[in-house]
Structure formats: structure tokens, C-alpha cells
Amino acid sequence: MPEPGDNTHYAEPDPRVTGAIRYAQDVELPDMLYACVVRSPYAHARVLRVDTSALPADVVALTPDDVRSLGLYGCQIKDQQVLAVERALYIGDPVAAVAAATPRAAREAAELIEVDYEELPAVFDAVEAIQPGAPLLHEDLAISDNDAAYFGMRPEPQRNVCHHFRIRHGDVEQGFAEAEVIVEGTYRTPSAQHVPMEPHACLAHWTPEGRLEVWTGTQTPFNLRMDLAGIFGLPQEHIRIIAPPMGGAFGAKTFVRYEAIVACLARKAGRPVKLVLRRDEEWLTLNRHPATIHVKLGAKRDGTLVAKQVTCWVNTGAYADCGPGVAQKMGFASPGPYRIPHVWVDSYCIYTNLPSNGAFRGYGATQAVWASERTMDLLAERLGLDPLELRLKNVLVDGDRYCTGEVMHDVHFADCLKAVAEQIGWQGGRRGKGLAVLLKGMQTPSRASIVVEANEDGSYTVHCATAEMGQGAWRAIRMLAAEQLGVPVERVHFPVPDTDIVPYDTRTTSSRSTYMMGRALVEAVRQLKENGELGYGECVNEGGLDPDTGQGIASTHWHQGAAAAEVRVDEETGKLEVVHLHTAIYAGRVVNPPAAQLQNEGSMIMGLGSALFEEITFSEGQVTNANLSDYNIPAADDLPRLTYELIERPGAEIHGLGETALPPVPAAIGNALFSLGIHVRDLPLTPERVLEASERRRAAPV
Amino acid sequence: MAAMEIHFTLNGQPVTVQAEPDEMLLEVLRRELGLRSVRETCGLGICGACTALLNGQPISTCILLAPLAEGCEITTVEGLGGRHPVQRAFEEVQAFQCGYCTPGMILTIKALLEEQPEPDEETIRRALGGNLCRCGCYLKIIQAAQRAAALLAEERQRQPQPGPASIS
Numbered sequence: 001m002p003e004p005g006d007n008t009h010y011a012e013p014d015p016r017v018t019g020a021i022r023y024a025q026d027v028e029l030p031d032m033l034y035a036c037v038v039r040s041p042y043a044h045a046r047v048l049r050v051d052t053s054a055l056p057a058d059v060v061a062l063t064p065d066d067v068r069s070l071g072l073y074g075c076q077i078k079d080q081q082v083l084a085v086e087r088a089l090y091i092g093d094p095v096a097a098v099a100a101a102t103p104r105a106a107r108e109a110a111e112l113i114e115v116d117y118e119e120l121p122a123v124f125d126a127v128e129a130i131q132p133g134a135p136l137l138h139e140d141l142a143i144s145d146n147d148a149a150y151f152g153m154r155p156e157p158q159r160n161v162c163h164h165f166r167i168r169h170g171d172v173e174q175g176f177a178e179a180e181v182i183v184e185g186t187y188r189t190p191s192a193q194h195v196p197m198e199p200h201a202c203l204a205h206w207t208p209e210g211r212l213e214v215w216t217g218t219q220t221p222f223n224l225r226m227d228l229a230g231i232f233g234l235p236q237e238h239i240r241i242i243a244p245p246m247g248g249a250f251g252a253k254t255f256v257r258y259e260a261i262v263a264c265l266a267r268k269a270g271r272p273v274k275l276v277l278r279r280d281e282e283w284l285t286l287n288r289h290p291a292t293i294h295v296k297l298g299a300k301r302d303g304t305l306v307a308k309q310v311t312c313w314v315n316t317g318a319y320a321d322c323g324p325g326v327a328q329k330m331g332f333a334s335p336g337p338y339r340i341p342h343v344w345v346d347s348y349c350i351y352t353n354l355p356s357n358g359a360f361r362g363y364g365a366t367q368a369v370w371a372s373e374r375t376m377d378l379l380a381e382r383l384g385l386d387p388l389e390l391r392l393k394n395v396l397v398d399g400d401r402y403c404t405g406e407v408m409h410d411v412h413f414a415d416c417l418k419a420v421a422e423q424i425g426w427q428g429g430r431r432g433k434g435l436a437v438l439l440k441g442m443q444t445p446s447r448a449s450i451v452v453e454a455n456e457d458g459s460y461t462v463h464c465a466t467a468e469m470g471q472g473a474w475r476a477i478r479m480l481a482a483e484q485l486g487v488p489v490e491r492v493h494f495p496v497p498d499t500d501i502v503p504y505d506t507r508t509t510s511s512r513s514t515y516m517m518g519r520a521l522v523e524a525v526r527q528l529k530e531n532g533e534l535g536y537g538e539c540v541n542e543g544g545l546d547p548d549t550g551q552g553i554a555s556t557h558w559h560q561g562a563a564a565a566e567v568r569v570d571e572e573t574g575k576l577e578v579v580h581l582h583t584a585i586y587a588g589r590v591v592n593p594p595a596a597q598l599q600n601e602g603s604m605i606m607g608l609g610s611a612l613f614e615e616i617t618f619s620e621g622q623v624t625n626a627n628l629s630d631y632n633i634p635a636a637d638d639l640p641r642l643t644y645e646l647i648e649r650p651g652a653e654i655h656g657l658g659e660t661a662l663p664p665v666p667a668a669i670g671n672a673l674f675s676l677g678i679h680v681r682d683l684p685l686t687p688e689r690v691l692e693a694s695e696r697r698r699a700a701p702v
Numbered sequence: 703m704a705a706m707e708i709h710f711t712l713n714g715q716p717v718t719v720q721a722e723p724d725e726m727l728l729e730v731l732r733r734e735l736g737l738r739s740v741r742e743t744c745g746l747g748i749c750g751a752c753t754a755l756l757n758g759q760p761i762s763t764c765i766l767l768a769p770l771a772e773g774c775e776i777t778t779v780e781g782l783g784g785r786h787p788v789q790r791a792f793e794e795v796q797a798f799q800c801g802y803c804t805p806g807m808i809l810t811i812k813a814l815l816e817e818q819p820e821p822d823e824e825t826i827r828r829a830l831g832g833n834l835c836r837c838g839c840y841l842k843i844i845q846a847a848q849r850a851a852a853l854l855a856e857e858r859q860r861q862p863q864p865g866p867a868s869i870s
Contacts, residue, residue: 013784016801017792017808019739026738104722195836197743197751197802247741247802248836279745470800470837594796594842602799602838628744628834636830636840 024217024244025201025276032203032272033060033099035262036106038113039284040088040095043122043353043621044135047088047115050096054112060099060269061113067264073227075148075220075255077155077162077320079138082231082260088117089137089318090355091621092284099265099273122353124621126315127292129160129352136160137318137351146226147506148255150445152547153324160351162316163324165331167345167550169403175307175342179298183378187295187371188682189666190615191315192288194360195633196469198247199282204263205272212239212263217246219359219467220254220507221499227256228263241499249469250606251359252286254509255321283626287616288360289326290315293334293371303385305394310334312347312368321358323349329441330364332545332554335403336372337413337439338394343403345550353621359509361606365440365663370683373436373667377674386430387671388421391437405551406543412560412586412647413437419584419645420564420668432579434671435564436664441555442541442656446506448516449538452481452524459491460528462521465505466513467497471658472595476514477521479592484525503536511559511656514591516541518654559656561585563607563664567672574691578640578669581608587646588655599658600644607665609634615684710771713781721768728752728763730771731778739779739805743834750833753806754778760810762832779805787857788812791850792843799837807833811847815854821847 015021040047052061067082074080084093096113100106123129141155141162154164176182202216212232218224221241229236246253258275266273277285291314298307312330316323331347360366380387395413402408417437424433451463462481468474474494482489495501506512516539523537543553566580583604590596613632617624625631644661666683673680673690677697680689705720712735719734731737731754740763743751747762754763755777782789788808791797798804807830814821814829821829826847827840835843 013789014793014798014801016798016804017779017789018782018784019737019779019805021801022738023802025741197749197800197834197836198741199743246800248800250836279743470798470802472799595799598796598799598837598839598842601841605838605840606836627746628748629746633834633836634838634840635834636844637827639827639840642841 022244023198023201023247024215025198027203027215027244029203029205029272032274033101033269034103034106035097035099035265035273035275036110037094037261037281038096038110038115040084040093040117041091042088042117042119043091044120045088045117046120047084047086047095048118049116051114054114055098055109058101059105059109060265062097062261062265062268064095066268071230071233072142073231073256073260074144074320075146075223075227075322076144076153076324078142078144080319082264087120090353092355093318094261097261097265099269122621124352124354124618126290126313126350126352129350130348134160137353145230146223148223148322151328151544154547161348162320162351163327163349165328165347165547165550167331167335167343167403169550170342172307172309172342172344176298179306180301181379181382182296182298183375183382184294184296185375185378185681187293187374189291189367189370190683191290191354191357192360192610192614193283193616193631194250194252195282196246196248196250196252199277199279200253200257200285201276202259202262203272203274204259204266206267210238213242214240214259214263215242215244216259217249217253218243219249219469219509221465221467221497222504223255223507224259225499228259231260243467243497246467246469250361251363251509253469254359254507257285279628280626283616283623284355286321286356286358289323289357289364289367291330291367293367295371295375297375297379299379299383301383303383303390303393305338305340307342308335308340309344314347314349315352315354315357316349317352317354317356319356320349321356323357326359326364330368332404332550333365333368333440334372337396337437337560339396339400340403354618361603361659362663363510363659365438366610366666369436369438369663369667370670373664374670374674374681377434377671388417388426388435391417395437402554404545404554406553408558410652413439415647416560416562416584416586419647420562420582423582423643424564424566424580430675432568432672432676433564433566434668434673434675435562436667436671437562438560438660438664440559440659440663442512442515442557442559443506443510444541444543444553444555446512446516447538447540448505448520449503449536450517450520450524451503452521452528452535454528454533459493460485460487461493461495463502464494464517465497465502466517467508471599472592473508473513475595476591477517480518480521481525484521511658515557515654515656559660561660561664563661563668565668565672567669569673569676569678569690569694571694574687574694576612576673576685576687576690578608580641581665583644583661583664584647585657585660586655587648587657588652590646590648591654596646596657600646600661601642603659603661604642604644604665605634605639607662610683611666611669611685613684613686706769708769708772710773711775713777723769725768726764727766727768727771730768731763737778737780741802748832748834750806750810751803753809753833755809755813758813758816760813777809779808782808786812787853788815788850791846791853795842795846795849797839797842797846799839803833803835807835807843811850814847815851819854820851
């Protein structure tokens, strides 16, 4: 009999190796139809007429007239309708949809819909979009009643700003007056695609009683249910969301994606309707926020940091989605894990005529760390200090206050930095080497709840809303339950989450699930042991920031990590080769070692892609690389020597670790380049950019 | 277009299916034969999520016209039975996260090890060039390939090499 926590013995082969696993895209119902979306070819256009007269009689069409009376939705700002009713706001904005008997019939039918547009001026760059006279995307910006709108939002409706987050800590003018050295610069990170191997897939069905049932690959079943309830004017209990395992998500499968469109089609058709996106449509669905970040950093000559001012222009695309949250988290990650007495941050979440940008593994931290940690190396160079020593001199330690005013505890930034420096051979010479450190918040406030039930056969069932996208959360929660119940993990079942059954959970994001559900489980198991039948537990983390000052509790629990890289450059061609990449992350207590290792390896590899080649390219708002031939993701042969350590501490809490290693990787590689005198400010580090920076250095006066 | 009949061997069993002449094998395997281990990601023959073995060689079923499978032997991971040494190696090493790319990885490694029973790491990495894993499990997938090579070698040792006369 295998022991709890032993994951090498299975009664049945793992469904992932037999192919038996059923993802969201595999769900089928009798008599279902297949959907296809009709999209705007214009970045900004008035929708004048949608003509479906050429469609065969057995095709169901959804047009703006069908959805005009439905509620607005949006997880943080209510700025979206089921289809673009008045104006299409990006190339790819859904303006109509069809449902037909086969996927092919649906694709062919979609071609037959004629739409007349009146093209309008468009804007694509976030800095330009807040200039006077820029085209305005949304007239009204109503804050959502979805509980994903969990913080005070500060929209500025007449200038394309859906949230302006601020940190006001100390007196930044006085700080810069005290500074003996000031460095500043502007850094850019591009849009990127999550590229989950399984595309977005959902299926909707209305019961004869008028309940809506949706099977969908989603990380956010309860947030999705809230928005669908608002759209259809239904009580939430009349909507059922079932969330099968996903073939990857990385933030892409959050909030309402296509569930509202298929639900409308299903209601009109009187039959279930399913949609599985074509690959190119993924780039029109949700991407990572491009960001422009200006950093000004002041220090004493001995390296003591005294003042930092950061401005983030965060491009959220046509609809806010969770962009305000991303801008806020980017804002409070941008000071970095340092003691700085005077901090001033403005982070603007800005509408443009690009596809919507939303949650993406790293959630604003990747952009912030790129700007912040590149700046630290610039400062080190100006001061003639070792970049590691500069960081260690200023890094937060237990009991320090962050610039949000909160006291930091269980702090391990210095441990992470020292570990990566040692593994990259920092003492043996810094040429071609760079490092970077990360602090990243976990969703705060949030609530997780869980039910554990004893079955008649002596096994147990966990009822839990946590979504499985490959991160191993279901297994980790089963292992924790098994450990507490004193049974082998095979005796703990974790059925596919169904909002009719599972208790509330905020969502599966921000690497919070194992930590939060693990805590909720303790009470649930205690209750079950008491009554022998059923136990319920919940975990609430409270906090939040004042949006006008950035003071409060940004995170009850901080993800902490560091990366170091060693690189080689061919200065004739600009080709950058990463020789060795090492990360050290604080893991608290690891629940499932193989899964934790995989999460960290995957995080590093995704960071490598962001550093070296991942970038969505646009031409006047049109994505020009919406396929896996032109948009490259790392393959096995792209990997450098890749090593890492998960730092544990006896008696520590569980720490989420799915996103910790990604954000510092690009900055570590950028700093390694900088150690060779090659200063690139924009990601990714393409040969063209490296060559250009290398020529700039050669041209510079000695 | 009129549908046509296609005959091939699937996981050791003869099958006859209806398909449009311009359909890809992937669509036919999923729709007509209910196989869910072949999966579309890129639709371009780049990512390998739709990998099947055609006469023992890994191919991308998303770009193979279904009629070209006529008379061929097609193997998918459903045909390996669940306890094949490559599958066992993947489980032992835990070389997967979401599992979407795993069947394609397993088939590519199976084909590699049949041609090269003791590949070095470089050879394994190159052989996986047509199989992408966005979860980033490559380090453990490479380990799984090495472990599978060892398991297959053990099996060969247990089963003495057949003499020339015993070829059937």
C-alpha cells in the first residue's frame, strides 16, 4: 500500500499517459451545435449593419440585436457587451457568431455573414492613448459589482484610463534632494501570448427549467458565474459552472471569455452549443499587458537607497478585464523588495485598440521587475558597487516596513540572492553574469472554502472549486487531505469542480490555491473527524490598499525569489546565448516535490521565452504573428543549463510557487548583458536589439 | 465534396472510416474514432500535440490528409495499453503537468528508442524538436526518455534475442 504523499504508485495508469484525461474541449452533449465567431477586421469602427440573410436555414446566428438588451459585464469595469453592439474596438472583436451542425459548417456559415462598418480613428500605444485628442474607447466606466473588483478603482473616464493606482510614501522630492546619485530610464515589455496547448473551449446548455449550465476551461468559476448572472439577469444559483481540467491556462482562462456568446447561441438554438477556438483566435482573446515603465532611483554614494519614482503605462487593450488589478500589482511590485524611505508610484491602466490584455503568469511583476532590477544594475555601475552588494545592502529583512506601510515577515530575499550568486559563480568573476530579485503579492483579500466528506466505502471526497490547469493543485490538496486524514492519497477523491456543489472560492490565480485551501482544509478535517461525516473549512486573508496612497496591506503572503544568468554574445550577429540559468525561490514547505519542481522549471522556461523571443507583433492593431511558426515558444533544444533550488524552512507555511521564478529571469539575463556593456531597455532581447546596443556602446566616447 | 471511405490499421485493429477528401487525419481520429489523445494546438505541424505513429514514424496528424492514411498502420497512445515502458517512465519521473502534450511526447520517444536504444541527451533534445510543452516539463521529459531507455533495455535482457529462424 503506498504511503500518503507517495506519487510513484498508482492503481491505474495516470490518465495523462494513457490519453484518457478529458479536458474542457472534450466535453460533448447530445445534439450539440458548434460555434464560430465573426470578428471585426477594423481596430475601431462603428458597426452599421450585420446581415445574416445568406445563411442556410439550419444555422443559428447571433447578432448585435440579439444581445443589445443584455447586461454589461466585466470583472472589474463593466465595459463589455456580449458582442460589439455599437462599435468594434479591436481587430478581432466579436460582432456576430453562428452555431451549426459541424465545426466546418459553422466556419463556412461565419464567412456568409456580411457586416458594414464605418472606420474610426484608433490608438495602439498606451502613452499616446492618454494624450489629449486621442480616440476615446469608452464613454462610461462603471465599476463592476463582481467580487473581482475587490479594490478601490479610480477610473478617469474621459481619458482612456480605467484605473490610476498610486503609492505615496515619504516625501519623494526631499528624497531626491538628499540623493547623491540619481539614475533614470524607460523600459518596455511587449505583449505576449499564454499559448496554453489546449485552446479556450466551452459548452453551454439551458435546462428546460431555464437554468444555464456551462462546461468551460476556467480558473475563475465563481467570478464567471457572477458576470453571467448579470448578463442574463438571473440569480447566480440559476447558473452552473463546471470546470474540467485544462490543457494549460497561465492566466488566459479567466473571467468571461466566450461563455456568454455560446450561452446566447444555445438559448437561441434551444440546443447545447460548443466553441473551441482556432489557434490564431487565441491572440485575439487575451494577452499579456505591454508596459512602458519609467524609473527614477536615487541613492547615497554608499549605495543606500533614498528615493524612487515609478510611472507605469499599462496597456489593457480594448476592454479592462482585470487590467486595473494588473496595473495595481505592477505598481506595488515596482519599488522592488527594498527599504526606500521615499517612494512615489503612478500606475495607469489604459485602454487602446488592441485585443484585451489580462492575467498572465507573473501578473504585472514581470514588467515591473524588468524595469526595477535593470535600474539597480545601472545604479551599481554608477556607484562602482557590486550589484549583489548593492542589493544586499538595501533588501527588506524581517520586520522592515514595505513602502505600502505593511510589516514584512518570513522574508528571504537575501537568502535567494546569495543562493543564486553562489550557483552562478559570482565570486569567480561577474563578466557575462547578472542577477535579479522578485517580490510578488498573492491575491489579497481573498477567501477559500472547502468541504471534506466521508464516503461509505471508507474513502473521502473533497469538494473544492480550485481549477486544475497542470499546476498540480488537485493532487496537492488531495495529498494534504490524505496527510491530515491519515489515509493514502488514492482514498481521497477530487471531483471536477461544479459550482452547484463546491463551496465558494475567490479563484485559482496568484499562486494562492495550495496555500489557502491547505489552511481551509485543517478546519474541514477537524470537523469531519468530530462528526464522522462532513467537515467545512474556510480561510480568509484580509487586507487591501488605499488606491490613492497605496498604503495598507498589499499582500498577506509574499512570493520571493531570485534569478541569475550567465550569457555569451556574438557581437558580430547579436546572437545572445544563455549558458546557465539558476533560480532560488522561497518555498516555505513543499507539499508535492515533483510538482513543485515542475512548476519552477516551467516558470523559468516561460521566463526564458519572454527574455529571448516572445513578443506579439502588431501592424496598426493587427496581430502579425498569430501562429506558432511566427510566435515561438521554448522547445527542449532551446534550454540552457537550467538549475534551481526551492528554499524550505522547517515549520514554515506552504508558499505558492507557480509564478515566482518567471519574473526575475528576463531581468537577470538583461543584467548579464549589461555586465558586458550592452544595455538593452526593451524586451525581448532579440539579436537586432543586442546588436544595436552593442554598436551603441562601441560608438560611445571612452 | 463527397465523403470517401478510408481503410487503415489503428492500434492493431483494421478500421474503415468516412472522411471528406480534404480532411486531416486528426479530425477523423477524433470525430469518427473517438480518440482523444490526439489533440490540436498549432494546426501547422509544429507543436506535436496531435502526434501519431504512421508505420512507426511520428507524424503530425493535423497536417496529414486523411486519405493518405489508406493502408497504413496508425498507432496512438491508446494503443500502448498504459503500461508501456515509455508510459511507465513518464509516470515514475512525473514528466507532465497538464498532460496535453504527453501522448505526443510518449510516441515520439517510443519511435526514437526503437531507432536508437541508447540516445544521449543531445539526441533526445533534438528528437523532441517537434513536440512543444508550454508547461515546460522538458527536463523531466528528457529524464523520462532516459528512464524509458533503461526500462526497455531491461526488457530486452529478460527476453533473449530471437535467433534468425524465429522471425515471424
